[in-house]
Amino acid sequence: MEKESGFRYIIPALILLAAVALYPILYVIFLSFHRRLLIFDISRFIGWENYLFLLGDSRFWNALQNTVYFTVVSVSLEVLLGLMIALLLNRPFRGEGLARALILIPWAIPTVVSAKMWEWIYNADFGVLNYLLGSKVNWLGAPGLAMPAAIMVDIWKTTPFVVILLLAGLQVIPRELYEEARVDGAGTWALFRWVTLPLLLPVILVVLIFRTLDAWRVFDVVYVLTGGGPANTTETLSLYAYRVLFQTLQFGYGSALSVVTFLGVGGITVFYVKISIRGRK
């Protein structure tokens, strides 16, 4: 607006963010170099010991693997399904607003509630899924099936978000481009491949960043749906860290696990920034 400094208006926000977000991050790094058992008030500096222990901890590697599995599969399927639904909805039709509202409902429902809903659907004895398929599968109790089951819940819950963003991206693509391409003889697939996809790519990238960072910290779904089981096949980094922190109360080692999860976020961000820079060239 003018030359006046607006810094004093931002101060409350900055103080709060520094105190409740930045300080805890620094503190968790500090904690990760300590042996800290909360109940006994033990706190001792031990250097890299927690991290060295982590390297040899097979349960950590298992959780890391599960988190990568969950993130890669759920995010790619969400974007694929979201793109298909967005393309379907990208036209004027009666009840457009209502359709959009109904699609948003899974997104608005608390993750805990959706996980409970699906737990009942998956139920081996009385679940409607087995009834509809005429099967007797123990979806949440079989090691190979529990993770796909959890991924399905995540896809159901977050595809609406993807649809809404992609739809907004589709709607700013100028109609003339399609008409010109059609005049040049482009078919439906060619239109999608050479007009829609390249122009939508920046939005797809934003969606990928949002969804990947969100999926990487997955906690609610697996905590409620499977509790990390069976045989830790659905135990993710966040869930393992939570258990070490609040069930065995090892704040030092749990903090080291949290720091690694945090570093993963940094890695994912750098990865996407590099891709988008390369894309612009």
Place this chain on the structure above:
Amino acid sequence: MKRTLGFYLLLLLVGFYCLGPYGWQFLTSLKPDGQLTQLPPLFPERPTAIHYISLFREPTFLRVILNSALVASLTTVLSLLVGTLGAFGLAKLRVRYKAFILGFILSTAMFPPIATVSPLYVIIRALGLRDTWWALVLTYTVFSLPLSLWVLTNFFREIPDDILLAARLDGCGSFQTFYKILLPLAAPGLFTTLILVFIFSWNEFLYALTFTSTPASRTIPVAIALFPGIHELPWGDIAAASVVVTIPLVLLVIACQKRIVEGLTAGALKE
């Protein structure tokens, strides 16, 4: 554009996919316990309200709803208060190192909750705030700030500088300009932010699970995750509870679909 039968069939399929699980939960909530273990029939033969009645007879359930409503409302008010001030500074005034400050604000949105939950737990315990609303209100306010600052800044930028400048020339101070001119003009943006922050606070789970320990401050997601039941889960009651706590969100989404879409896309697509 063609609107063929195929299109509407596909639309119906998408609708069924999105609403089916919720619909099934609703049907489940209407079945007496004896029928829950029988399939078929899919639909309840004699629908019953017994699960809803037992739910509302349970004093802790009402308490938990009250907790969630209060925590989410307080959070929304505080987040909007701090957020509008900050967004005004960022959108309309001169700020040094603006890019750096915006970068810092956005990066806090990427902190995984698991990385901050343990130090915050230590702090909250030290302050004696464990198992209180304030532990959650403080945490939610801060972690909703990146969202509200970002969305509000985008909305404020769209308000023409000329209008604000005219107010300044009439002798309004910057704060007066902010709350007398800018805020009323940005009302739709405030409403959008309000909905997004409310939904975030209503649904949050990890902090709530960690910072609360009794029904005194427990919120809905925690109560549903820890639903009492030792051997067999009371599926009818859980279904009824799920339906009850989701109804406000469903109504909100249907009533404010445009605003929500606007907020989500403003947050993500404008750079």
